[in-house]
Amino acid sequence: MADEPTKQPGAGQTRRRGAALEEAILRAAVDELTESGYAGLTMDRVAKRAGTNKNAIYRRWPNRLALGIAAYRQLTTSVQPPDTGDLRDDVLELLRRANRHWSSPLGATLRELLSAAGGASELLAQLPEQSTDTVAATWLTILGRAVARGEASPEALHPRVATVAIVLLRNEFVVRGVPTAPDSVLVEIVDEVYLPLVRQRGAAAS
Amino acid sequence: MADEPTKQPGAGQTRRRGAALEEAILRAAVDELTESGYAGLTMDRVAKRAGTNKNAIYRRWPNRLALGIAAYRQLTTSVQPPDTGDLRDDVLELLRRANRHWSSPLGATLRELLSAAGGASELLAQLPEQSTDTVAATWLTILGRAVARGEASPEALHPRVATVAIVLLRNEFVVRGVPTAPDSVLVEIVDEVYLPLVRQRGAAAS
DNA sequence: CGACTTTAGGTACTAAAAGTACCTTATTTG
DNA sequence: CAAATAAGGTACTTTTAGTACCTAAAGTCG
Structure with missing residues (x-):
């Protein structure tokens, strides 16, 4: 003592x-x-x-x-969006970062905080990962570069569309328990959902 | 007394x-x-x-x-998937049901339970809304009918793809606080993301 | 019917932790 | 130096989950 x-x-x-x-x-x-x-x-x-x-x-x-x-x-530091020159690589990189973070002890702590906050949005907004604007900005950045390269359709430059991949991954953590999502899940999200969505897009029905 | x-x-x-x-x-x-x-x-x-x-x-x-x-x-009763004969209407109906439920007092209670369960997946699995299989089955049903009608591509008959709409809506409730998502959000999810995704799909990149 | 076993009722307790009250004491400020 | 501000110390209240243990009904079986 x-x-x-x-x-x-x-x-x-x-x-x-x-x-x-x-x-x-x-x-x-x-x-x-x-x-x-x-x-x-x-x-x-x-x-x-x-x-x-x-x-x-x-x-x-x-x-x-x-x-x-x-x-x-x-404990959380802000990160720069990747810029590999290829949309698929950029997307996978962002997903992998998120996956690593949510699977780490710090991610478990984040879950506890989200739990404790319940639906108190003014508290939730203080969590960097939860701030819609921050997340959307990152995704719009990499998507914007992809559009410039001709890898994605300009119509995809919409927050709801741009953030689909990370939202799906976040859902894995909310619905399943703690464990790491296998990399195959990330690849599936990218190849089955995200890339088809942002590449060529038909006009929306009325 | x-x-x-x-x-x-x-x-x-x-x-x-x-x-x-x-x-x-x-x-x-x-x-x-x-x-x-x-x-x-x-x-x-x-x-x-x-x-x-x-x-x-x-x-x-x-x-x-x-x-x-x-x-x-x-307190929760199992529901039958809608069958309006039109994919967009079916999807909107499912989203509206979910929106109503999550916005109701019962939805608030569900949030409390999810909070309290933290990441205990064996508990979470007992919540009907959280059971991946149940949810996926419903969405695959309405999508299957749409494929038969030629409204959607057969490649969309994949749990990850089929459930995108409800996952995005669930995200609204996790990230934002309690309040009801306006109907415009549901429409946006359907028209900007879901229908473009399931309609015509390019081959996935390797 | 009477002993035996199971299960409900009653009551009291422990343990943890958040949040509060209130007073004493050190530090700053003018 | 005096007054105001803020820290330290300590004890307290409150709430609730979960446990312990005993008494008394209810069902069971010889």
């Missing part, structure tokens, strides 16, 4: 305030989330780990879920 | 057992679920409402979620 938590190194009396304390709490929350997922993120444990108490947390985040989301966001 | 719960009518000493008691508990659980959703389904309340106690419940269901799922299943 001679194992002082992460206070100021060697601090005897020093008391952190404001941003310094906030960062310490967030770091503690991130560590808990990493080690034990959202289930392990209890307010008491985060407080103890940060060398403070629950009050300090509740002064900054209204509840456990908000803290969990904040911590999760610290 | 002279309001005796649902025991045997007029029973002074009679004590229900076996199936009779099980039904009473399940009915109480269904009522709680209907009135207050899964959040309101506490073991104590169900026990009191059924005129029994928690022990009797735990002898039959291992935990609260299992009871919740059992109660939910009592």
Whole structure:
């Protein structure tokens, strides 16, 4: 028990305030989330780990879920869309990235957060993977390049169409349990659905 | 408080057992679920409402979620696929049914259950709406008829392809919060994605 | 009919955790 | 230095799932 938590190194009396304390709490929350997922993120444990108490947390985040989301966001980095010069490769790359992420411990944590948020859309919107706009922008980017190359029809440049592949993959994770989708599923989504959809498109019926 | 719960009518000493008691508990659980959703389904309340106690419940269901799922299943009836003679109408009908259900209080309860189940696929599989096979069978039925009429390509008779529309709609409910998807979303899914996809399909790339 | 077994009822408990109250003490600010 | 602000400490309330254990009916079988 001679194992002082992460206070100021060697601090005897020093008391952190404001941003310094906030960062310490967030770091503690991130560590808990990493080690034990959202289930392990209890307010008491985060407080103890940060060398403070629950009050300090509740002064900054209204509840456990908000803290969990904040911590999760610290762990996700924004990614650049791939640009391989071939639509199919770009699409597969994006799907594989998503698959890797959702299959990782971090993906399991994301599921817990989505669970806990229930249908609270204002919370959900804070999860990068869930932000419709962000996702759509990425897919429109790679599709736009494909259109320029003549690999896809300009009519496919529509958020609903462009994001079909990732939506199908997300569905695998929602409907099935945790495990990784085999690569064959990704290939199937691309070859059976996505490419046929964006290549040549007939006029929609009225 | 002279309001005796649902025991045997007029029973002074009679004590229900076996199936009779099980039904009473399940009915109480269904009522709680209907009135207050899964959040309101506490073991104590169900026990009191059924005129029994928690022990009797735990002898039959291992935990609260299992009871919740059992109660939910009592509330859902299996439906017949539509057969309007027109693919677009059939598809819209199925989507509208799903939209109505997910937008209803029962749909909100379903979300709570999905939340609570997290990624436990063996539990999830017990939810009718989540059973991949059931859903795929329905969609393959209406698509099969459309193929016979020449409205769709035989290559579309593939579970992944056939279910695209409902998967996209489900995504709306997962990503956005609770509210009903406007009918325009359903129409967009049908006209921008689903019909172009199943009508004429180019050969898939290798 | 009477002993035996099974199962329901009653009651109390534990355990976990979120969130709150309230006071003391350190730090900053003017 | 005084006043205001924010952190620390501690204890508490509340809620609910799940468990333990005993008593008393109900069904069963000799």
